[in-house]
Amino acid sequence: MAMENKMNIERCLEILELQGEPRPADIRQAYKDLVNVWHPDRFLHNPRLRAKAERKLKDINTAYNTLISRANLGNDHAAVAAGANAHQEAHRATRSTPQGRTSRPAAGKTEQAVAYGTRAVLTVCYSLYKAFNHALADLAARTEKEASKEERRHNETR
Secondary structure, X not given: OHHHHHHHHHHHHHHOOOOOOOOHHHHHHHHHHHHHHHOHHHHOOOXXXXXXXXXXXXXXXXXXXXXXXXXXXXXXXXHHHHHHHHHHHHHHXXXXXXXXXXXXXXXXXXXXXXXXXXXXXXXXXXXXXXHHHHHHHHHHHHHHHHHHHHHHHHHHOX
């Protein structure tokens, strides 16, 4: 069992790109960096990459929770028996994030459908926004070009 736990810790360190015995602050910083890199919302345009990022983020969250629990337990041996399980259960129940935000337990089918629908609508809106801005930029360029031609004609007639 100890060997399995050691392998698990080594895997967690590998996932969070840490070495040795990192401090809780190092664990948190590595977690935040990797979440910024692998957050699924960065890949709305590509479902394949989004799915990959969701899997990667799940591994990152598991590694973070494992290492931070181990670090916290190592700092307070008296809390091992009494508080460790209660903390983990409370953490699972509220799905707390390192930034202190909490979210509700896993969504049902209706909530998932609403979330997917909202994501689809937001993706379409973003695409329309980009197309509109592109069209405005083209219009501005054409207007500038026509104004330049008009100015040249005006100067030639003088």
